[in-house]
Amino acid sequence: MTTADLYADFAIREAHDVSATYERLSLAVSRDDELLALLGTLSPSKRQPNLLFGVVRFLGGPVEDPADFHDFTVANWPAIEFEMRGRATQTNEAGRCALLLPVLASLPQPLALLEVGTAAGLCLYPDRYGYRYGDHVVGSGDPVLECAATGMTPPAGVPEVVWRAGIDLNPLDVTNPADVAWLDALIWPEHAHRRDRLRAAAAVAAAEPPLLVRGDLVDDLPGLLEKVPAGATLVVFHTSVLYQVPRPRRQAFVELVRDLPGHWIAVEDPDVLPYDALAEPPGEALHNVLALDGKPLAWTRGHGQGMVWFG
Numbered sequence: 001m002t003t004a005d006l007y008a009d010f011a012i013r014e015a016h017d018v019s020a021t022y023e024r025l026s027l028a029v030s031r032d033d034e035l036l037a038l039l040g041t042l043s044p045s046k047r048q049p050n051l052l053f054g055v056v057r058f059l060g061g062p063v064e065d066p067a068d069f070h071d072f073t074v075a076n077w078p079a080i081e082f083e084m085r086g087r088a089t090q091t092n093e094a095g096r097c098a099l100l101l102p103v104l105a106s107l108p109q110p111l112a113l114l115e116v117g118t119a120a121g122l123c124l125y126p127d128r129y130g131y132r133y134g135d136h137v138v139g140s141g142d143p144v145l146e147c148a149a150t151g152m153t154p155p156a157g158v159p160e161v162v163w164r165a166g167i168d169l170n171p172l173d174v175t176n177p178a179d180v181a182w183l184d185a186l187i188w189p190e191h192a193h194r195r196d197r198l199r200a201a202a203a204v205a206a207a208e209p210p211l212l213v214r215g216d217l218v219d220d221l222p223g224l225l226e227k228v229p230a231g232a233t234l235v236v237f238h239t240s241v242l243y244q245v246p247r248p249r250r251q252a253f254v255e256l257v258r259d260l261p262g263h264w265i266a267v268e269d270p271d272v273l274p275y276d277a278l279a280e281p282p283g284e285a286l287h288n289v290l291a292l293d294g295k296p297l298a299w300t301r302g303h304g305q306g307m308v309w310f311g
Contacts, residue, residue: 003039003047004030010049013286014302019188021064022053028066035070038077045244046084050091050186055083058185088244090172091186092119094201095194095304096239096267097126098147101138102309103265103292104235105155110162112232112262114224116217116253117241118166120174120183121210122201127161129201143200151309152298163229165211167221174202175209194303217245218252225260234262240288240302243272258294266291267300279310 001009011026026049029035039047052073053063059079061072073080104111104126113124130144131137133154137144141158172179180202187194213224221236228234236257242250250272257264266273270289275296281287287299290307297311 003036006030006047007049013284014049015188016285018285019190021189022049025049025053025063025066025069028069032066032070035073038073038081042081042084048089050089051084051087052080054089054182054186055080055087057189058083058182063189087182088170089186090117090119090168090170090183091240091303092122092172092183093194093239093303094122094125094129094143094197095145095147097123097129098131098133098145098149098304099239099267099290099298099300099307100237100265101126101131101158102149102152102155103290103297104159105157107159107235107263108233110160110232112163112228112234113161113165114221114228114234114236115164115166116168116221116236116238116257117244118168118171118210118212120172120179120202121164121166121205121212122174122198123237123239124164124166124210125161125201125204127158128204129158131158141204143197145197145304147304148306149309150307152307162232163227165213165224165227167213167215167217167224169214169216171212171214173212174205191303218249218256221253221256228262234260235265236260236262237265237267239267240269242266242268264293282308 007026007030011023015023015026056073057063062068115124129141130139132144132146133149136154138154139158174180183198267288267290270278278296281299289296290298290300298307298309300307
């Protein structure tokens with residue numbers, strides 16, 4: 001896929017009906033030879049729309065008008081390039097806990113959670129948030145995560161978590177204003193509810209910080225597993241992480257995690273983590289697949305806003 005195709009595809013499959021600003025901007029970049037040439041100086045993994053748009057917003061640049069975006073990006077490319085080379089799209093969307101909850105609540109309790117690609121660890125608190133699946137409310141925490149779910153019965157309550165830890169090449173600190181500013185910059189412009197959710201989730205994490213380890217998902221995961229307390233069900237999970245991992249390392253991770261003495265929950269693009277005989281996705285928009293121990297269970301939307309259960 002060319003860089004132009006990448007941005008056009010993002011506009012159609014991810015931003016359409018979710019962010020008019022990013023849909024318009026992505027289509028403009030897909031037709032902008034000057035910006036495409038600049039992006040072409042980066043490795044393919046660093047050309048992502050979310051990364052470019054997040055960095056421009058992080059640096060105070062405009063994203064509402066494509067012409068203003070073009071001028072700012074060209075004029076400030078050295079600074080933008082520096083940030084894009086050194087950063088990753090660590091969205092850390094707490095809303096994805098609404099996708100995890102039905103699986104987590106079904107496992108033997110209590111749980112020891114270990115998140116791969118954890119960023120600031122906001123998805124390590126599924127027991128502290130509240131949830132609303134249509135008219136069905138689960139839990140009583142703040143923020144309340146809303147998810148349009150079909151084909152499944154919401155759980156009766158939240159899981160019991162006795163240990164939580166995460167591993168990331170560059171873990172973020174919710175008590176560091178610069179790290180929180182980066183997380184905020186990655187939230188799409190119109191999504192004020194997600195900004196409110198970020199602040200509420202960050203307050204939860206700051207009150208009881210998880211164990212966050214800087215490390216590689218293959219080389220350093222076994223060492224972290226040694227800290228899992230006895231008597232708890234280990235759950236290793238990740239959401240929209242593996243697309244940033246080179247294919248050989250991705251396969252090595254899968255071989256490692258599928259044989260662990262616990263459970264493995266994945267929420268990933270099926271082009272990144274494929275499955276045999278997968279049900280048809282519900283529409284043209286990008287959907288990830290929720291899977292437990294390698295078995296696909298549901299189609300999910302990227303920010304946790306919806307899921308269609310088929311497992």
